[in-house]
Amino acid sequence: MCDYCGRSLGTDLHHLVSRGRTHTAAAREASESLYLFSWLCQDCHIGSNNVHTRDRTQVLLAFNASLFGEENVRNALAEVNQYLRQPIIMEEMEDGEA
Ligand SMILES: [Zn+2]
Numbered sequence: 001m002c003d004y005c006g007r008s009l010g011t012d013l014h015h016l017v018s019r020g021r022t023h024t025a026a027a028r029e030a031s032e033s034l035y036l037f038s039w040l041c042q043d044c045h046i047g048s049n050n051v052h053t054r055d056r057t058q059v060l061l062a063f064n065a066s067l068f069g070e071e072n073v074r075n076a077l078a079e080v081n082q083y084l085r086q087p088i089i090m091e092e093m094e095d096g097e098a
């Protein structure tokens, strides 16, 4: 299912660190991480109201953290961030969420 809406099939592979942000092969390679991928439906991925925004990136990071563990996602992001001009900062997650 789509990682964002959960209503439609997740058919599209989305990179949380977009190609536009990675300017070197090393950055690109670091961004190719299971922890930094999302599976989305077409509407959420390329529809008029798609996930390519700052806020929605945070939602997807939090989703991956709940799936794979926050530590893994943060580490993967830190790995990419060292190559980025503008690092992506993952917001603090609230404790006690199911
Ligand atoms: Zn969707």
Ligand SMILES: [Zn+2]
Residues within 6 Å of the ligand: 013, 014, 015, 045, 052
């Ligand atoms: Zn995408």
